[in-house]
Amino acid sequence: MHLQIKQADIGYNKTLISNASAELKLGDVCLLIGNNGVGKTTLIKSILHQIPLLSGQILINGQQVKKLSVKEIAEHIAVVFSKSVVPQHYTVEDLISLGKYIYYPFYFELKPEDRKEVSHIIDELELKQYQHIPLKNLSDGNLQKAFIGRAITQNSSIIILDEPTTHLDEKNKIIILKTLRKLAKEQNKLILFSSHDWRLAKEFADKIWYVKDTQLHSGIVEDILLQHDELTNISLFQMSESFIPPHISAPQIYKEMLYSLLQKNFQKDLSSLHFEFQNNFWVIAKDNAEQQCGSFEEIINYITNFH
Template sequence: MHLHIKQANIGYTKTLISNINTGLNLGEVCLLIGNNGVGKTTLIKSILHQIPLLNGEILINGKNVKEFSVKEIAEQVSIVFSKSIIPQNYTVEDLISLGKYIYYPFYFELKKQDRNEVLHIIEELDLLQYKNTLVKNLSDGNLQKAFIGRALAQNSPIIILDEPTTHLDEKNKIVILKTLRRLAKEQNKLLLFSSHDWRLAKEFADKIWYVKDSHLYSGIVEDVLLQHDELTNPSLFQINEKFVSPTIIAPDFYKEMLYSLLQKNFQKDLSDLKFEFKINIWEISLNNKSHNCESFEEILKTIQNIH
């Protein structure tokens, strides 16, 4: 695990989340979810070592965060908060370029390679037409993309976003999260983002960290959601045009869960597969052979082995 939390209690004088044992690998996208005041932001600040743990340890690439300098933390983790100070006289290019200055004294000129990387990020986020626009004049959606661009420019293996879709409409939420998921996979980044909207997990996340009653529940999104009825309110987005669905025989909610899982993880034709839900067991059929799975995590591993 690239990010590993071991037997950790987090909080200030009072424990907000106790005995956290979880972790994430590079290339994974994780949604951190829970009600206001349960400790989501406190957990993020603990990972950044801005708040000391009450117990346990947090490791990044095998090293305890307590042993990192501020500069080393910035090299390992980039952060985007929901509320950020908007520089009044900075253009989009200026703001995104700030991510590179963790490697230089601020008065240094960026190298040509750095400027090329900044330009590539601007293009990736579809901000080229706003390259020279003052960030104070951007829409909420484009402003959030610019701050995400600054985080990407840091070139850190971990990107954490605290409520990145707050104040955004549904269209911009989907655009930003699709872009982030693609970049996480293509660039092998570990992406952790918090939100109040659990539906985003079904379509965009691999793992979920759900904080409830001072405990953090973690695992494959679909497995965690099915274990907590209060989270589930079925809704389906179509986000993967290359995905061809297999035959799925199951109750509507389980069918939606499986559909979401498959289209997130497979950009190919799965129509030769048949899935049937039978008393808490998924039966997968291919070429007259069948495989039984008890969880969505097992389904992913099985498809990767047989298809």
């Protein structure tokens, strides 16, 4: 696992998150959720070793973060906080180019391949028309996209974003989240982002870290949602037109979660499969064979290995 939390007590003078254990691998997109004040930002700062753990360990690629230098942590992790200092006279291109700073001396000239990469990221984030505009003249939404662009340009294996969609309208929110998921899957990045909107998980995340009552609940999105009633009382699920689903026999909420899981993880025809939810287990039938799965994680592993 690339990012591991082991029996960690997280907080300042008092423990906000107790005995936390969780792990993420490269390619994962994880949504960190929880009410205000439960310790989401404190957890992010602990991963960055900006706040020391009260006990336990956090490891990146097998190394304890407390033993890494600031430069080494920056090489592993790119981060975007919800409140960032805005360099007033920088343009969008200037800010996104700063992601290369950790690889060069302070005064540096971008190589041609770096400039090409920066230009590509500007296009991906639909910021081309603002490329040479000073940051002070941007809307909150486009400014946030520019900071996210800087994090992407850093080319770190982990990207952590604290409330990245707070100031974005629906269109730009979708652009950002699709870009982050594409990065995770195509470039094998680990993406961890916090949000108050847990419903985003059903569309864009593989895993959830849910902070509740000083505990960190972690796992596959659909498993965690079904374990907590307060997370399943609003629907934000849309079926992709290109997705060819299997036949599913299950209560509506379980059917919805399974559609969500399969659509995110499998871009292929699953119509030959039949899923039935029986006695808290999923029975998957194909031709004359059946497989029983007790969790959504088991379903992913089963389909990945045989289909």
